[in-house]
Amino acid sequence: MDAYKATLEYLYARLPMFTKVGASAYKTDLHNTVSLLELLNNPQHTFKTIHVAGTNGKGSCSHMLAAIFQQAGYKTGLYTSPHLLDFRERIRINGQVVSEDFVISFTDQMRPHIETIQPSFFELTVAMAFRYFQQEAVDIAIIETGLGGRLDSTNVITPELSLITNISYDHKNILGDTLPQIAGEKAGIIKAGVPVVISETQSETQDVFINTAAALQAPIHFADQEWMADGSNITQTHLELTLLNTRQQQMQHIRLDLNGQYQEKNVMGVLSSVKILQQKGWHITAEHITTALAHVKKLTGLRGRWDIIQQHPLTVMDVGHNEAGIREVMEQLHHVNYQQLHIVVGFVKDKEVEKVLPLFPTTAHYYFCKAQIPRAMDEVALAEMATASGLQGRPYASVQAAFQAAKQHAQPDDMILICGSFFIVAEVM
Structure with a gap:
């Protein structure tokens, strides 16, 4: 067996994996993640990040944002989960998956600590991603939460911006069985003074976000109040959208290579996020956005969405x-x-x-x-x-x-x- 396969077998066998076993692998605090990252001298503080949470759409939004930053010439990390074919899909830079050698060496380096800290599979993977992004000196990394937000292992970053896609019922046994409860967990990624974009205004959950943001003095933006869909067309390969920016009365034509109709709400969240990031000084042009959104799959390797x-x-x-x-x-x-x-x-x-x-x-x-x-x-x-x-x-x-x-x-x-x-x-x- 080659070294990479052996490493993966060790990780799968040694660490509880939520995707395989469910709730028993979910940790209810950030203690293990913090311990692992301290051993690595906190790599998560050495590069800029964007944090993405939500019940549905967070993967698509993370890939869209990564595509836009890549197209704009930034060295862009992307951390998502779960993977479809190969573990390395979880950790990418400019669309390229992490090398087998890095997965092997990082795991070997951490083996003694794995035995003492006993992290979950996800906790170790988060630490691996942050260390890799630091080593490769990314300009920015798009970080997708695994589950929830408040207690998610990724919630150790202070991002440039937080994006929360939508809130619906999932993982009730862990996140709660009402939408406000679930929203409360997702709102856990909102940080003091850091702008937050909510893709979708939902009557049951909007107060949770508004109140959390107010308490943390985080500027809050509801994307579907900033954009209005003015017609869409679905082809075999693309979703063509005309969006009106209700504040500036500008039309935006988007041709997205993710052709699920449901991507309309996701695109609004992404566009609102990019507008804020432009104001923060990130150099992203209208052309970067339209080109990137037409080639998300090619730029980032996204699969499995329609x-x-x-x-x-x-x-x-x-x-x-x-x-x-x-x-x-x-x-x-x-x-x-x-x-x-x-x-x-x-x-x-x-x-x-x-x-x-x-x-x-x-x-x-x-x-x-x-x-x-x-x-x-x-x-x-x-x-x-x-x-x-x-x-x-x-x-x-x-x-x-x-x-x-x-x-x-x-x-x-x-x-x-x-x-x-x-x-x-x-x-x-």
Whole structure:
């Protein structure tokens, strides 16, 4: 076995990983992260950052911001999670993943401390990212929270700006079971005097953000109050948007290579953020923005957001996995022409599957499956719940078996959608 594989096996075996085991891997304080970073002389204070939280859209927004800074000529770090194919996707500079050698050497250096501090997988990964960004002397790093905000391991930075995308139900067992409670956790990334952009005004949560920002004297901006969508057009490859800046009465035409309709709200958050960053002295032109947004995937390597992998039958992967995310994916189906819809779907156990299943169309053929992780929901149990919601289909023991069956049954004019969790999409890829 090569050294990189051996290192990953050590990390996966040694450290509790939320994506695999769930809530038991989530730490309710920042103690371990702080200890790890102190051993490294606090690399997180040596470069500028932008902090991004939210229930849905934080990954897309992080990649859009990274693309814009890259296009503007800045050496740009990007930290996101989870990964789809290779662990190294979590840590990138200018779209390039961290080297295998760095992952190996960093893990070797930290091994004695891993034994004493006993961090989670995510805690160690955050420390690894910050150390790498310091070593490579990035100009700025876009940092996506893992889960929540207030107690997230990434919440040890003082960013140039905080961006919070949207708030919906996810990880209730950890973040709380009301939207204001969840918003309170996400609002934990707001820092004293640091501007914060909220992508979406939501009546249940806006006071939480307004009050938190006021207490910290952080200037607050609601992006959807600064921008108004004045028409959109979805093509196979792009989302074309015309946005009106309500303050300056300026029109902005955006051609985004992430063509989910749901990206409209994300783009508003990104544009409001960039406006503030320009005022802070970052040299970003209108041309940098439009060019970057048209080439986000190429610049940053983003995958899995309404990701078209084949034309006949039209085959699309989307990592939407909670109630709000699935709702957006189902809305997007209205923009597509197909004869018959085939859906390959699986979930993890801690999602509220009974809330999500009624959002799916009863006219589709279903291929219920289970990702190869302990947290995955049993495919037979899922099929039974789906039948109770009026969805017709069969269970398959693996994602690959389900995908193969969908491909066999689909005609050239049909559509195959793969969704439900990051892990289902990852195994198809």
